[in-house]
Amino acid sequence: MSLVQEKQIAITVVSRAANLAQSVFKKLVNAETVTKKDKSPVTVADYSCQSLISLLLSKAYPNDPIVGEEDAKDLRQPTDESKQLKNRVVDLVNAELSKPQAAGEADDLELGVTRSETELLDAIDRGTFEGSAKGRMWCLDPIDGTKGFLRGGQYAVCLALLIEGKVELGVIACPNLPVDPSKPDGPRGVVFGAIKGQGAFQRPISETNGPLSKISMNSITKESIAQASFCESVESGHSSQGDSANIAKELNITKEPVRMDSQAKYCSISRGDGDIYLRLPVSASYEEKIWDHAPGRLLVAEAGGKVTDIHNKDLDFSLGRTLKNNKGVIVAHESIHGDVIKAVQKVLNVA
Ligand SMILES: Nc1ncnc2c1ncn2[C@@H]1O[C@H](COP(=O)(O)OS(=O)(=O)O)[C@@H](OP(=O)(O)O)[C@H]1O
Numbered sequence: 001m002s003l004v005q006e007k008q009i010a011i012t013v014v015s016r017a018a019n020l021a022q023s024v025f026k027k028l029v030n031a032e033t034v035t036k037k038d039k040s041p042v043t044v045a046d047y048s049c050q051s052l053i054s055l056l057l058s059k060a061y062p063n064d065p066i067v068g069e070e071d072a073k074d075l076r077q078p079t080d081e082s083k084q085l086k087n088r089v090v091d092l093v094n095a096e097l098s099k100p101q102a103a104g105e106a107d108d109l110e111l112g113v114t115r116s117e118t119e120l121l122d123a124i125d126r127g128t129f130e131g132s133a134k135g136r137m138w139c140l141d142p143i144d145g146t147k148g149f150l151r152g153g154q155y156a157v158c159l160a161l162l163i164e165g166k167v168e169l170g171v172i173a174c175p176n177l178p179v180d181p182s183k184p185d186g187p188r189g190v191v192f193g194a195i196k197g198q199g200a201f202q203r204p205i206s207e208t209n210g211p212l213s214k215i216s217m218n219s220i221t222k223e224s225i226a227q228a229s230f231c232e233s234v235e236s237g238h239s240s241q242g243d244s245a246n247i248a249k250e251l252n253i254t255k256e257p258v259r260m261d262s263q264a265k266y267c268s269i270s271r272g273d274g275d276i277y278l279r280l281p282v283s284a285s286y287e288e289k290i291w292d293h294a295p296g297r298l299l300v301a302e303a304g305g306k307v308t309d310i311h312n313k314d315l316d317f318s319l320g321r322t323l324k325n326n327k328g329v330i331v332a333h334e335s336i337h338g339d340v341i342k343a344v345q346k347v348l349n350v351a
């Protein structure tokens, strides 16, 4: 199968999961009832999306392993709470599976049929692969930016295909990102994708039969770097916001940072909504997860950007479920990445 056909499959399964996640949000998230303690809607969406994507990939790729964020251990517990959660997941996944194939959706997916509870749980557990530098594997974050999901902010469904430890294909669906960044109150829901060596593109999630539009980062130079804008995590526990403010000062950047959850950050800078993404370590021991970066890294590279860690090293996806040889993530257009790294290393006092 060619990477172009694989791309169509990845777009279809990720878009279907994004629709499922939005339906969970509409049904279960009520701004008045969701408190920081009640994470159940996002748990339902996380399990359902991992199950759906894994099942849909299994016909075309029965032998490909998946590194996914979730496993089904909790759903298999004999408690009332687990049973309730499992029943919700089974209903939601089967509701999505039973919708017939739409125009433009990939073949080879066995849409229009429902599955048993056992099949759905086993599909989630297919995501427990430990990762490898050899052969093919898929990397899946069913709901990236779980806090964003609960806030009604940015979140993303993220899928990448890795071959010999390198990202060859990446697809990210962002249900709450405006289709047109100049119309923040206009329609939302965009799917992004990239194939190595073939560029980056976007399309509204709802337009299953619509064309893919090519995207690229803003061209920015050393001379115009002070005009750049950067984005970072909403959660100060995921990226040091104090350090990024000092780095901005070092680069004479005066615009306020744009804070958003999830790999929507990679997507927005890939199409020029912003220019720099800084993810600066807060704790020395945290290892970034490969599913939080694999598709985003390829998308940015194919849109003209460069992605490294704070030591200017490439992200190494071949070492298991985490980026254990990397610290932090620094993303910028190729032409200014070196200057950004210099400022990062000066502020963090690393080389
Ligand atoms: N300490 C620490 N440092 C860095 N990263 C961490 C940390 N803890 C968690 N995570 C991972 O951050 C993922 C969400 O990243 P975001 O950039 O979306 O952060 S944020 O939501 O804006 O806070 C989040 O992904 P999801 O769980 O899919 O939301 C986590 O995998």
Ligand SMILES: [Mg+2]
Pocket: 141, 143, 144, 145, 291, 292
């Ligand atoms: Mg994540």
